[in-house]
Amino acid sequence: MNNNTSLIWNIVLTLAVAVLFFLHFSSKPSAGSVTDGGVVAGRKTVYVQVDSLLLNYDFFKDTKKELENKNFQLENELNQKGRSLQNEVAFFQKKAQTMTPDQARSTEAQLMKKQQDLIAYRDQAAQGLAQEEALKNEELYKNIRTYIEKYNKDNGYEYVLGYSLGGGILFANPDLDVSKKIIEGLNKEYAAKDKPAAADTTSKK
Structure with missing residues (x-):
């Protein structure tokens, strides 16, 4: 069966296509002059390494492992259901000659019904996993965007770019990389969300 739960590639693609995180624009335009290259001086821009963010964000790692499992x-x-059905088919083929035509037709119909049910179950289960993956993707993006917006309130950046190898940004000054701070903040918030649930479980024992 094709693996439709490739979470990491879906998220990387989503963040790479939307190269710019258009976040918290300052209500007061920054005073700055336009240089010869058309770049406005005084603009505050930083970036986050998308690959590093995904590899080190605990929520993403836990979600990826959960979906893979x-x-x-x-x-x-x-596979087990498929092998079981194959065994039934093989047994039917061996015994078909000893059956009456009605018995053979009835058994064949039952096997076809089991095959159709297995296909329907496979499709329904795969669809359920795809929907769960989509929800996790949405939650992941929301977590990242919400935290960056919160982080930006204290820093006043006009742009927070998503930088990835092969993306639209050809060069990024390492001095403008805030990936570590963003990852630390995201993991801190993620860990804090788990604490109440753990406390509740402990108190019930």
Whole structure:
């Protein structure tokens, strides 16, 4: 079965296509002169390395592992059901000559029904995983955007760019890289979200 839960590539593509995070524009335009190259002096711009963000954000790592495990379990389940059905078909083929025409037709119809049910179950389960992945993607993007907006309130950047190898940005000054700070903040918030649930579980014991 094709793996439709390639979370990391979906997110990388999403963030690479939307190269700019258009966040918190200052309500008061910055005073700056236009240089010969057309760049406005005094603009505050930083960037986040998308690949590094995805590799080090605990929410993403946990979500990726969770979806991979579910996909692995589904594949195993489908393989087991498929082998079981193959065994039934093989047994039917061996015994078909000893059956009456009605018995053969009835057994064949039952096997076809089982095959159709297995295909329908596979498609429904794959669709369910795809929907769950889409929701996780949405939550991931929301978490990142919300935190960057919060982070930006204290810093007043006009642009926070998403930088990735092969993306639209050909060069990025390392001095403008805020990836580490963003990742630390995201992981801190993610860890804080898990604490209440852990506390509730402990209190119930």
